[in-house]
Amino acid sequence: MSATFSQIYIHIIFAVKARDFALQHSWEEELYMYITGIVRNKGQKMLAINGMPDHIHILIGMKPSCCLSDLVREIKKSSGEFIRKHKRTAFKFQWQEGYAAFSCSHSALEKVISYISNQKKHHQRRSFREEYRALLDRYEVDYSEDFLFDF
Template structure:
């Protein structure tokens, strides 16, 4: 799209299905690299990525050549397939349905990047579910508690 200039920064957050702690520290950097490749191959810029055993944050410079929902579908399906092909887990790996997406101005890029890269320290004080609710409330996103994250039935 010639003559189209944008500055769109989006943080996406999504969880492992049933919030299971399946992302192991021994392969999380490989996962970061794989997802970074997906994002870049889709024409976007990875600013920061980090995951905890049960969820992942990515912060991207988003280009409006694709819908966010299409990008997230591709990121989640391709990375799940890759994780399963690598046989990192004994059980089948899946991301939970849905995601959170939050936009930021240029002035917030450093703070959001630092926040994402410091997830390990952050989660010593706050659970993922509390963190996610805080995002929804801070960004004034209406939500239904039943659909935030599903636990095994």
């Protein structure tokens, strides 16, 4: 009998369109629970989720059968509909196109979970722009300023 064994961890980051500060502290936990439900319903494991008013970080344990771009598309589509349906913002809410995704080793999980859990404290010292560029540089991702999130 054969089986598939895997250990795939992905740190995902995406932002609110036009860098509007739209995610409010008063309902962010409800949004995080909703997104967690999407991830679980797609058969993946939510390990951490947190963010700021202008962006979100998610850490998932992913099965090899999952297509990451399809999962992120579903998370953004469904959570955007959830925010609009429940009228959580005064303007038309949208996530910005694109996302960042970084693989994580099992040995780095605690550090990444702590990083995501402490987003509010972390961003007292560093802007999203600085954070995003630092992650791209750390993971040696080639990028063009023209295609970064709208800052």
